[in-house]
Each structure stands twice: as structure tokens, then as C-alpha cells.
Amino acid sequence: MKHYNYIFAGAGLSSLMTVYRMAVSGRFSDKSILLLDTDTKQANDRTWCFWQRGVTIWDDIIFRRWETALFASKDFSADLDFEGYEYNMIRGIDFYDFVFTEIKKHKNIEFIHQKVVDFVDLDINVIVKTETESYTCNKLFNSIYNPALAASQKQYPVLQQHFIGWHVKTSTSDFTSDKPTFMDFSIPQRGNTRFMYVLPFNDTEAIVEYTLFSKDLLPIAEYEEVIKQYLSDKGVTEYEIVDKERGSIPMTSYKFWKNNTKNILNIGSAGGWTKASTGYTFKNADKRSRELVHFLQSQNDFTKLCKQNKFWFYDLLLLDILARKNHKGSAMFSAMFKGGNAAPIFKFLDEETTLAEDLAVILKCPKGLFIKALVRRMLNL
Template identity: 85%
Template sequence: MKHYHYIFAGAGLSGLMTVYRMAISGRFNDASILLLDTDTKKENDRTWCFWQRGITIWDDIILRHWNTALFASQNFRTDLDFDGYEYNMIRGIDFYNFVLAELKKHSNIAFAHQKVTDFADLGMHVLVKTDVESYTCNKLFNSIYNPALPASQKKYPLLQQHFIGWHVKTDTPAFNAHKPTFMDFSIVQKGNTRFMYVLPFSGTEAIVEYTLFSKDLLAIAEYEEAIKQYLTDKGITEYEIVDKERGSIPMTSYKFWEHNTKNILNIGSAGGWTKASTGYTFKNADKKSREVVHFIQSQNDFTKFYKKNKFWGYDLLLLDILARKNHKGSAIFAAMFKNGKAAPIFKFLDEETTLSEDLAVISKCPKGLFINALLRRMLNL
């Protein structure tokens, strides 16, 4: 049975970000590292977007970036003032190629296309079983999400950011290449939080995505009919569907980190790295992967990695509201973005604000909803 210093169960966004940072740090050249995943990472299976001020280590693979975006509600439309932020888009295939090209330079890092079937912390080491063979390691990073964990309890609500997107191409210009649509709540809500999301590559090409924040997924035909109707309403009737993408991202404040052990760290969605209130993944995973690589250079107990902060509580209150009154999402986001100033909200969602800055953002929201949610939490209703 082969032994490694570190094993990654799953090589998705969080796993690849973490091992990439380990590789470029130069601090782990003597450590044996194994990534286990059935996916060969040779397909463009998703698109990630994130806002950022300044440079990132991912700048070379940013396909498009924008300095403004459209926000729309049932009652108004506004161009968002990013005030120095950029909204960036990265294709999955570009990210995979970028990371894997770096990993190939490191002989101490191996990738096995195997399915992880079980793992256990045995105290002195971790046992990892796959459908092919078994391994041991000093430390395991697990990014295999177990939906049964948040679904098995009622204390912390579980919603999904679920969507289908069409990559469409038109013969004549139909999109504003310089302005994505960040959230368009002007569509029929049907008792949920539903919006359209448009990422333009050019005047004739864009990803048009129908997204919901809700508990239950829809039939595929319902997402696609909504996209088709949205395009028709925009006067876009002649187009080619180049590609499609589909996803469902958990939105919950469930305490995934309580399942960490001394030698097993849950990362990505499996570790609660997804931003609970929005479902955004890339930026949070980037920050957490940096923290993990710093942590393992000086500490040995993964139960000490995570610390709950005030933003966990903010996210929980929003999810409490959306779980009970899912149709209120449009009004909440419209109130936040009504004045068009996106930068303070981006900073707040990045969990980088002071208490006074928190209050400035929260004060924009419908106060009754949040006060009621806070009281229900305090009274355990």
C-alpha cells in the first residue's frame, strides 16, 4: 500500500487551487502528493466569475473582464459603479490546463484517475480507498461533497444556487460586449428568487443563464424555456446554441468544518467554502486555499483550521429569510444595488468590511425581514 504525505480526494476547483499554491510556494518539494479524481479535466465543463481589485495569480487565464454591469429589478435598471473592481471570467478548461501544466513540472505530484470510495482517520495516518486500490497518507484534503450532511438537519437551511446556461452566438450584434448583466430580476419570479445572468464575449456571443436561489431544482425544460423567452423578449430569435452548462451549488451555513479531524480537512463545498449567501465559489476558494497552504506550514491539527466569524451569521440570516420567504430575494438584492454603488457590497461579500461598513450595507436591506429573522434565531423559533 503506497503512502503519501498529502492526498486530495477530488480534484475540483478547491483541490486544484490548493495543490497549485503548494507547488508554486516551493515549500513542499520534498512532500509526496497524490490527487484522486475520475475526471481527466479535459473538458470545458463550467465558467467561474469573480470580482477583484488589483492583480491575482489567475490573471493569465482571465478570458474577459468588465468594469461595470447591469442590475435590473421589477422597478428599475441601473449600471453598477465598480469603483476600481473588475468582474472577471475564467473558463474551466483554461483553469485546468493552467494548473495541470504547473503540476507536471513537479515530480513529487501524481494524479490517479480513480474514484474515492472511502477514507478514515486512523490517528497516525489516513486510509484512503478507491475503486482500484488503497493508499495511506499523513493528511487528506477531501472535496467530495456529501449532500446528506446538511440535508439531515433542520437547524441551518439548505438552498441551492441552480442554473442552466446557454452559450449562444448570433449573426448580427445582439449583446453589449462591455456590459454583462449581473442580475436581472425583471423576469417572472413565480414565488422564488429567479434572475437572468448574461456574460457577453462579444456583440454576437454570450452566455445567457437562468439562475435560482431556492430549495428545489426545476425540470430542465423549465430553465431552457425561460432562457428562450428571455432572448425572445430581447428581440433575439435567430441564434446558435454553441454549448450548455448546468449546475447546482449548495447555499447553507451548515457547519461542515465540524467534520474535520486532526488529519482530514474538508475543502470546497464539502468544507463550507462556497459563499453561503450567494453561491459564489471562485473567490472564496482562492482565499481559503491560500489560508490552508499557510496553515499546514506551521500547524498539524486540521480541527483548528476554521474559525467562525460575523459573516457566517449574516449569511445565515439571509438564508433563513430565503428559506421561509423565497420570493423576497428580488426585493433584498434590489435594495442593496439600488443606488448603483457595487464596490461596498463586493467588499462586504468578500468578508473584508469593518463593522461600520457592514452596517452601511445591511441598512440598505428591508429591515423588517432581517429583524424578524434575527429574533427567530434568538428565540430558536
């Protein structure tokens, strides 16, 4: 069996971010690194969005930037004040090309198209089995999400951010190119947390997405019927569907890091890197990958990595509410964004706020819901 210092099981966002940072750091040039995935990463299969102040290492591949956005509910609509933040969109294909262009410069990094089927920590090393071969390594990073882990317990709720998006193109100026729709809760909620999300590339082209925060997925036809109706309500009746995007992102405060071993680290959604209360992944993965590469330069026991902090608890309370009263999501998010001042909320969701700033955001929300969730959680913990 061929041996590597590091193996990545799965080459998704978190793995590629981490490998890229390892490569450009110059600190791992003497380490052998293997990426294993069945996907060749040559298709534009998804988009990621994140808000940001200042520069990032991903600036060169940002496809669109916006300095404001629309938030809407059944009672009001507001143009959000970003106060120096930008809302950025990165296309999957641009991210893959960017990362693999760098990887190809490093002979110590390999990418093999094989499906990982099993792995085990033997303490002295890790054995990784694919459908055709086996490998050993000193450290394994696993980004293959196993939904059964979170689903098998009852202590922490498990929801999904699930969606279908249409990339549509019209012959007339039907979109406002400099103003995406961040969340539009004016659509029927039907007992859930449901909103529309619109990312305009220009005046005639946009991604129009129907998103839910709930436990159960819908039939594909139901998502698409709502998108069709939403476009019609906006006066958009003649359009070409250029592409479609579909996804389901786990939203849970389940302690994924409890499954880490000394030599196996779960990363990405498999490691709880997704922001539990929103389903946003890119910014969180960017932070975690940076922290991980720094950790690797001085430590080697993965059981010492833990994500539990005050923000983990805030996310847990919100998910407790949504799990019990899923229809209240619109009211909670509408209360947070009603004043139009988005910057404090972005900072809070990025987990960069002080306790006083935390309270300023939390107190915008319906207090009764959070007090009841807090009491229930304190009695159960």
C-alpha cells in the same frame, strides 16, 4: 499500500487551487502529493466569475473582464459603479491547463484517475480507498461533497443556487460586449428568487443563464423555456446554441468544519468554502486555499481550522429569510444595488468590511425581514 504525505480526494476547484499554491510556494517539494479524481480535467465544463481589485495569481487565464454591469428588477435598472473593481471570468479548461502545466513540473505530485469510495482517520494516518486500490497518507483533503450531511439537520437552512446556461452565438450584434447583466430580476419570480445572468464575450456571443436561489431544482425544460423566452423578449430570435452549462451549488451555513478530524480536512463545497449567501465559489476558494497552504507550513491539526465569524452569521440570516420567504430575494438584492454603487457590496461579500461598513450594506435591505430573522435566530441558537 502506497503512502503519501498528502492526498486530495477529488480534483475540483479547491483541490487544484491548493495544490497549485503548494507547488509554486516551494515549501512542499519534499512531500509526496496525490490527486484522485475520475475526471481527466480536459474539457471546458464550467466557468467561474469573481470581482477583484488589483492583481491575482490567475490574471493570465482571465478570459473576459468588465468594469461595469447591469442590474435590473421589475421596477428599475441601473448601471453598476464598480469603483476600481473588475468582474472577471475564467473558463474551466484554461484553469485546468494552467494548473496542470505547473503540476507537471513537480515530480512529487501525481494525478491518478480513480474514484474515491471511502476514507477513515486512524489517528496515525488516513486510509483512502478507491474502487480499485487503497492508499495511506498523513493528511487527507476531501472535496467530495456529501449532500446528506447538511440535509440531515434542521438547524441551518439548505438552499441551492441552481442554473442552466446557454452559450449562444448570433449573426447580428445582439449583446453589449462591455456590459454583462449581473442580475436581472425583471423576469417572473413564481414564488422564488429567480434572475437572468448574461456574460457577453463580444457583440454576437454570450452565456445566457437562468438562475434560482431556492430549495428545489426544476425540470430541465423549464429552465430552457425561460432562457428562450428571455432571448425572444430581447429581440434575439435567430441564434446558435454553442454549448450548455448546468449546475447546482449548495447555499448553507451548516458547519461543515465540524466533520474535520485531526488528519482529514473537508475543502471546497464539502468544507463550506462556497459563499453561503450567494453561491460564489472562486474568490472564496482562492482565499481559503491561500490560508490553508500557510497553515500547513506551521500546524498539522485540522480541527483548529474554523470558518465561523460575523460574516457566517450574516449569511445565515439571509438564508433564514430566503428559506422562509423565498420570493423576497428580488426585493433584498434590489434594495442593495438600487443606488448603483456596487463596490461597498462587493467588499462586504468578500468579507473585507468593518462593522460600520457592514451596517451600511445591511441597512439598505428591508429592515423588518432582518430584524425578524435575527430575533428567531437568537432565540434558537
